[in-house]
Amino acid sequence: MPTNKVNIPNYRLLGKNYTTPDMVAKVTGKSKYAEDFRAEGMLFCKLLLSPLPHGRVKRIDASAALAMPGVKAILTADELPPPAPFITDDGVMIPADPRAERGLTNEPLYQGEPVLAVAAVDELTAAEAIEKIQIDWERLPFAVDPMVTLKPGGPNARTDGNVWVVPPPAPPKPGEKPAGPPLPQVQDFKWTDAEYAEFKQGKLPMSKPSMEWSYGDIEAGFKKADLVVDEAFVTPNTSHQCMETRTAMAYWQNGKVFVHCSTQSTAQTVPAIARWLSIDQTNVVVISEYTGGGFGSKVTSGISLTIPVLLSKKVNAPVMMRVSREEEHYIGRARPGFHGRMKAGFTKDGRLVALDMFVVTDGGPYGPQGDANSSGRIVSLCYTPENMRWRGVNVITNTPPRGAQSQPGGAQGVMIMEPVMNKAANKLGLDQVAIRRINAPAGKAGIGGAIKGKRDHVTSAFVQEALDKGAELFRWNERKSQVKKSGTKARGIGVAVSAYSAGSIGFDGLFVIKPDGKIYIQSGVGNLGTESMIDSHRVVAEVLGVPWEQCVVTWGNTAKHLPWTCPSGGSQTIHAMTRAAHATAMDAKQKLQEIAAMDLGGTPADYEVGGGRVFRKGGGAGLTFAQAAQRAIKLGGKYDGHEVPETVSRMTKASVTGLAGQGLLAAAKDKYKRDGITNSYVAGFAEVEVDLETGEYRIVDYVGVADVGTVIHPRAFGGQMFGRTSLGWGHALAQKWVYDQHYGAPLAKRFYNSKPPTILDVPVNNFKWAAVDIPDPETPVGARGIGEPPVGAGASAVLNALVDALGENIFRRAPVTLDIILTALETGKPGDDPLTAHI
C-alpha cells in the first residue's frame, strides 16, 4: 500500500526498493524447484504409509510387488544407516539418538509415517507395487490428545513413556571441550487423582512440570498484586502447508550424492545429509535454487530426502520422490498446539508484578520441540513481568512430527498471554494500549529465566515507540469510543504485542572481485522468497561504494563454492548475513588498500574505496576494481584466495580454495561483538466486524508497526509484515487439526480441511505497516529480522478485537469458529470445549 514507508537516512542502497535478480526466472516459469529437474534414466518412488497411529511391522511380503515388470527396488527401515554420533565444526560431540526420526520406520508412531518405499520405472508402476505389498502389523497403544495420555491410566504414545525430559548438561571436565547437549529421555507421566479431578472440572491442572525456570520471587510478586487473573487458553496445531511439498530427486556420481531438494539453507543441508547418511560432507552436493516456502519446516530440508537418496544408491539410477499434498501433511511438519494456563498478578496501575505460566505442548512423536521453552522466554520479554515462573510439560503424541513454524513457541505464548493482558486492563479500567505500554520491554530488557541470579538480555527494544506509532496510525483513541453494536453487527478493536529472536551471529561471507570489475557474491542461504538471501548482500555494494548492478549473486548449488551461511529461518538472515557481508566487505577494502599502497606508494591508510575504485585520499592516483583484481591474481596468497583465512569455517575454506586465482577474493567470519540476544518486536492493531446472526466475522483493517532496526528492503519487509501477520490470522480464524480420536486418524489433511487464509479472507485493501526505524546498536548496519513476531501479533490483535466486540466469556481457544460464537451468544457461556485437542 502506498501509505507504507520506511525512513532510514544516509544509505545509498539500504532501505531502498529494487528488483531482486531472481524475479525474471520466476515470472517466466524458468525458475526450477526440486520437482522441475530431470535426469537421464530417472526412476520414481512411492511410499507405503502407516495405516496405524502406532504399530510394529512384524513381516513384510513384497514378493508380488518385486515380481512386477518395471519395479526396480524396495527400501525398508532395515536398510537405513543407524543413527550415528557426529562432531560439529566447533568440535562438539553430538551423541547418536536412538529415538530420533528416520526416513522410514518399522515402528510407526503416527498414521501416515513412511514405512517403506518402492522405486520403479514410473510412478504408476511404483504405486501399483505399493498396493501389492502385504504387511503383518502388531497394534500398539496410542494417544493423539495430550490430555488423554496425561490422565491416570492413559495410553502412552511411545512404548517407554509419554513425556520428554531433557537432563541438565554435564559440567565440562577440566581441560576438555564441553560435551554436546544431553540426549532427551522419555518418562511415563500421569496426573494425580486430585489433578485429574481438576481437569474434569474443565481446568488445566498445573501439574508437576518436566521443565521449569524462574526469576525474582513469584510469591512476593503475588503479595504485591492488587488483581490476580487466572486464565487458560488452547492454541491450535497448524501444518506449515508450504505450496511446494518436500519433493526430492537424487543421483550418485563417483561416490558423491547430488540432491535436488527444497530447503531453507543450501549450505547447512550438506552436513545434515552427511549426518543422516553417515557419509563425509565432501561427498554431498545440494542443489536448491528455489524453495517453494519453508516457514521453518525445511530448515535443512527434510529427512525424507534420504529415501530417494538411498534408493538411488541401491539401483544405481536417479530417483525422484514426488511428495503429494496428503503425504506432505504427514511428513511436512506442524506447529505444536499448546494448552496454557496463566496466573498473573497486576498492581492497580497495570504493572505485571507476578506471572506463573504453565504450558502443555502437543509435541508429536519426535522431539522434544523448543516451542515450550520459547513461549516462556517470549512472554517474559513482551510483558516484562517483575517476577516469573515458567513450567512446561512436553507431551508425546501419535500425531505428525512437529517443527519450528514462524515464531515457534513465541506465537503460542503471545496467544495465551494476550487474553490475560486484555482481561486485566478491562478489570482495572485501563486502556489496552496503555497497559501494554506500561509493561513493554525497553533497551536491554531481560529475557528468560535466571541462571545463578542472572538473566539474559536483548540487544535493544523500542516497543513503546512501536505502540505509540501504531496507535497513531490506527487512530486508536478516536476509535475506542466508536459505537460497538449496530443492528445485527458488532465491531471491536484489539491490540497485541509480540516479539521473537531476530538474528544469529558468526557466519561467513565470501565474494570475488574479478578482472571484469564485477563483484561475484556467494550465498549459501536458501531462496524462499523473503529475499533476505539477496538483500543482505546489498551491504557489500553499500560499503564498497559500487552500484548494485555491478554485483552478481550466486546461490542454490553447493558445487558452486558457497560459504557457511545461516539458514533462512528464525528471522536470522538479514541480521547474520548483513554482519557477514559487512565483515567480508571490510576484508576486501583492506586488501584493495594494501594493493594500492604496494603499487602506488604510501600506506594502506592513505587510500579509500568508492565508486568502483581504490584511490589516494583527497583524490589522485588509484586503481579500478578491475585493475586491482588483476593485481590480486598476480600477487596470489591471501589476495586471490590461495592462502585461506584461518577464521572461516570448514565449508568456506573449501569454497575459498575452489574460487582461488579468479580475482581479489574476500572471505571473513562475522566476529563483531554483540551485547545481548537479538529480538524483533511488532505491535498489531485490528478491527473486526461480527455478524451476530451467523457468527461470521471479518478483519476490517489492520496496522502493524515493527521494531526491527534498519529496514534493508522495504518491499520485501512489507511482504513479511503482511504475510506473517496473515499466517497468524489463520490461527485466529480457522486453521486447526481435527482427529478421529477412536482410530487416531487425522481428518484435516488437505488445504480444504484446514485452509490458509485466501485473498478474500484478509483485509487486502486495509493493511498498513510501518517500522520505528531505530537501528539496532549491536550490529553494523542495525538490521534485525522480521519473519517471526508479526504472527502472534496478528492472531492476538484479532482475538482481542473479538473480545472487544462480543465481551468476555465467548471463547477459550483458537481458532474461534462461527459455531463457537453462535453457541456462546445463545447460551451466555463460552461456546467451546476448553481442553480437548484436535476438535
Add this chain to the structure above:
Amino acid sequence: MADMKNPEETTKTLSRRDLIKGVIAAGAVSSAGYLFRSSGVRAAQTQSAAGSVERLVTLNINGQQRPVDVMKQETLAMTLRYKLGLTGTKLGCDRSECGACTVLIDDVPHYSCSVLTHSVRGKKVVSIEGLASADGKLHPVQQGVVDEQGFQCAFCMSGFIMSAVGFLKVNPKPTRTELAHGISGNLCRCQDYDKILTALLKGAENMRRA
C-alpha cells in the same frame, strides 16, 4: 474482444465432476491420472500394463502444435510438466484446491491438475512459458510482477499470473477488490496477497498502456 467466452459459463462446463466422469468413461482408475507414467523409459524397459495405453494426440500449446503420447486418464498438468518439459506450471495439491497449476484453455483459466489432456484437443492452451514474446519481452502482467517485486517463494506465481491474465481479458480495468475476486481461486502460503495484488494491478495498467 468478440471471440471471448464468458469465464463463468466455461468453468461450469468443465468441472471436477466432469474430470472424474471422463476418467471413469475411459475405464481407468481415477487416482491414476495424478501419477506419472514416463512412457519413454517404460516402453524401453517393460511391456505396458492394462489401463495405461497411450495414444498420440496433437495439442495446441503456447501457439505450437505439439504431438504427444497421452494416457486416457492423464491430466493436462502432468502432460505439460512431464511430457512437454513445461515445468513452469506447478502442482501444489493435484486436487483443485490451490490453483498453482492454472493455465489458460481458450483464454479461460483452468486448474490443469483437473483437466484431462485428451479433452483439450482442438483448444488453445497457454501456460506461463507462453506469455512472453519470442524475443523475450515479458507480458505486461509479468512485467508488473517484476516491477513491484510481487510474490515471495513464487511457487504459486505462475498460477496467479495465468488467472490474472485470464481475468483481465474479461475485465481489463478492475478495481483492487474486483481483481482480488478474480484471482481468489489461487492460494499463496507466503500470504503475500497485498504485494501480489499491487503487482497484478500494475500488470493490468501495463496491459492498458501496451
